[in-house]
Amino acid sequence: MNAISKFLLLAGFALLPTLTVAEEKPAKTAEEAKKLDEKPITVPFELLKSRHMAVMVKINGKGPYKLIFDTGAPTNLINNRLAKDAGVMKKDEKGGMMFGLGGAKTMDTLQIGDVKLEKVPVMVMDHPTVTAISNALGPIDGIIGFPFFAKYKTTVDYQKKELTFTPNGYVPGDAMQGLMDKLMKGSKGKPEPGVAAPAGVWGFTVDKATNDDDAGVVVKEVFAGSAAFDGGLRANDRLLTLDGRWTDSIADTFTAASLVKAGRAAEVVVKRDGKEVKLTIKPAKGL
């Protein structure tokens, strides 16, 4: 199980091998978030030759260390050397090996530019890809991933080589916990299909013939007096998108509806008499 969690960690990041064949030509609470200055904080990044973004960080007041900023990494990660240097781990302690044990630690403080966080979870591990980049492009000691940037409205600008962070109160869930739950739960054969539950009641039905490969689904029935009816949806409309999401299948239609909270106006695009028509529908509280 531990190996799997390590694997998950690698999942977003282990893409370097392909660089060698690259083109030849050139958990924090909302309260804590409020404590931070709500103004955006800008942090410069270095664009490495591998085209990863590198940022300078201080951990437990030590450093600065160079880490990679990675939107595809579900966890933060530092290598054993940094962990010992910054006192995240005792000198005689061993971090998580590729197939080893442990590795989940806490950084007392993490500072990136003017952003300072306390009690930040991190995996301690000598990640082979980080090691490889480090060997090629100078010391690089880890990855800053989802548990950090999810706490902010984060803007990535490759032209200015800047990251901008504005606290948004979002509380990142624990990827590892979710994974463990899944492993605990799903050990008996094939699981049940997922159920997509609309987050509000719209008041229409859709259908799609098995041999119908065109974009969208067909609106079969619109209930009188429903949100959909009031928004102008009609039977025989071809529903193309719901809240900007493609509705090419019945499952996709329900998935899109599961992401629109009751009371929020959503744009709905239908094809009617050969023309695309934009509607606004505000699903009601209900089911």
Added chain:
Amino acid sequence: MRWHIALALCLGLAPCALAADDKPAAKYEIPYRLTDTKHVLVRAKINGKGPFNLILDTGAPAVFVTKAVAKKSGVDLDDKGWGTFAAFEVEGGLKIEKVKTRVEDLVQIEGMNSMGLAGVELHGVIGYNVLAKFKIEYDFTADKLAFVELKGFEPPPPEKIEAKGTDDIQSMGPLVKMLAALSGIKPNFEIVPRGFVGIEFDDTKAGVVVKKVLPGSPAEKAGFKTGDIIEAVKATNVEAGKDLVKALAKAGVGTKHRITVKRGDKTEELSVELGKGL
């Protein structure tokens, strides 16, 4: 005099030239989801085929898709495993032509799919060569990601670097597949709709009050009336709307449910068979 005319022409032209240059950078609202593994997932159509589920990953130097996706969308490969999407459309209206892609069955993607770890089937990642063309705002309290085109910016391509020591990762794929086999975990990416009731309700001090019963809906057939106070689903008490929604969260089309309502002084038990609809 001539000079004045020239100046006037200049002044007259300058705003025109600026206007052409000042065409606002294209903005896109890109719908996304977070996977169970906390990856940022968007959907895209490749050469009109799909949609495919792709992770936004600044840790990847390029777009990567599986061989199956490349085949399905008719992408030809060169002998080094690279191809080009003639048309790449990200959900939310972002269209890019001639996108270079790496075609490879990444062990990470295969591994996650073999156990269904992400909760959704993954088909690849969108990396630097596309992401760097846009200023991207990630805000997980918002419903969409904001992409703003970086006008006139051509991201410098990755430089070739010597990299070693990646065998560990390559060995993980088979390992995870083996663990998947041993643990008996199989993925199921199928999604089915929840069943439809056909009521609008309000949370009030008195409880969950039925505000509207849609005509012809399963709720109407079951005998729901406007003003009913929903008290329980089978043995589960309903105190707020969210209790009701939770009680029926996984209820499929065709399932039957006993729902207790208070109507005036009386308590009624209604049986509703969930229908198709949303």
